[in-house]
Amino acid sequence: MFDFAAARRARRPSLTPMIDVVFLLLVFFMLAARFGSEGALPLALGGGAGDWTGPPRLVEIAADGVRLNGVATDPAGLAAALEPLVETRADPVVLRATGDADLARLVALMERLSAAGYTNLVLVE
Template identity: 40%
Template sequence: MRFSRPRRDPVEVNLTPLIDVVFLLLIFFMVSTTFETRQALELELPESTSGVAAEVSPVTVVITATGLYRLGERELSPAELPGALAAEAEQAREHGLVVEADGRASHASVVRVLDQAGQQGIQRVRIATTESRSSETTSPQAETP
């Protein structure tokens, strides 16, 4: 005797809800993620009308109004500056060094960085400035000495 088998529908996995959930998660993480390249410092850069825009350098020394230095994410005292700059000297010789000095920083602090750069053989040193306030926009500029 022959029994008839019940017909089964083919099993299908519906991927539409899975794709919807993945896109929602992607959008959530894109919106909620913050992109910070470095910590913000309250710097008042000097103004310049003859500066030209420069590419971003991987080696940047920031001089605060109080005379402290920042190289990358490290805060440095004046005594620590030579050793820290020596560690970054090879990259600075290749790509250049940018000095971002606060407008209220002492001249001696800036000269100390320039002197250390000269001792390390770094020849491409740029000083970051902003456009003169008479212009419509204010964007970072760099002068090549």
Template identity: 45%
Template sequence: MHLARSNRKVRLRPSLTPMIDVVFLLMVFFMLAAQYSRETTLSVHAAPRSAENTPYVGPPRLVDVTPQGFLLNGVTTPFAQLTEQLSFLMSDPADTILVRASDGVSVQELVDLLGHLSAAGLPNAVLVEGQ
């Protein structure tokens, strides 16, 4: 038996299905990786260097953040009652609140505290150096 050979070249067309699959996978990846929430910012102020020689005026409002919890003027205060206790010491919501973090405190705890104070209408928290 003799098979005849054709001189015609058959053009193979590449399939687009794998490319379309890859494009859809990339779309799904970027859609899942995108952040849909609005990011919020906290304004954090550091005590100015010129304030070292200036005495603090007003009732003490020092919030110490420790690994064990929160201290308001040296007294252990639960996180939920912190703003209520601070309101007794403040004549105006714009009064300055001093925040001091001790060793071993995570940054997230400090951010949670600053966010809690800001949400409660007490935006003037100033970070001071710990001892």
């Protein structure tokens, strides 16, 4: 009747091509990644603000707005509101973000204060 050849043993697939592809992807992503920080905001964290002089300058950043020493303040006018509280623009200004504030709002406010000349921003928890 029918004469079938003996069943051949199934070959196991080679893993070498897959390992080569993974290695090439690893090299590609390592070369394409950015390792440097392009923009950094200098900060004093915690107690690195130096000697404190003058009235308190606590800026609280929340999702609903900004408060300076507990008083609601317009973010655009924050630099002007800080003027009477500082002797020089190198005096420390304490920034505290509440739990519902987003990082973008904090960074935008820090950039605005840095552009206004405030150099000693202290970020606290």
